[in-house]
Amino acid sequence: MDGIDFRVVIVLAPVIIAASWAAFNIGAAALRQIQGFLNREA
Structure with a gap:
């Protein structure tokens, strides 16, 4: 598997x-x- 592990995306997205x-x-x-x-200062 090359590329992003979508389990990480699913966990981190929220x-x-x-x-x-x-x-x-x-x-x-x-x-x-x-x-x-x-x-207020001006």
């Missing part, structure tokens, strides 16, 4: 999806917080 979803949501909240901080 973890990667969850991590990217969390990073997206946390990143959006962090950007809003930073923008609010910068607008």
Whole structure:
């Protein structure tokens, strides 16, 4: 068998999806917080 072992993909896919979803949501909240901080200081 040459190529990707799809069992690894099946196991890691939900973890990667969850991590990217969390990073997206946390990143959006962090950007809003930073923008609010910068607008308040100016």
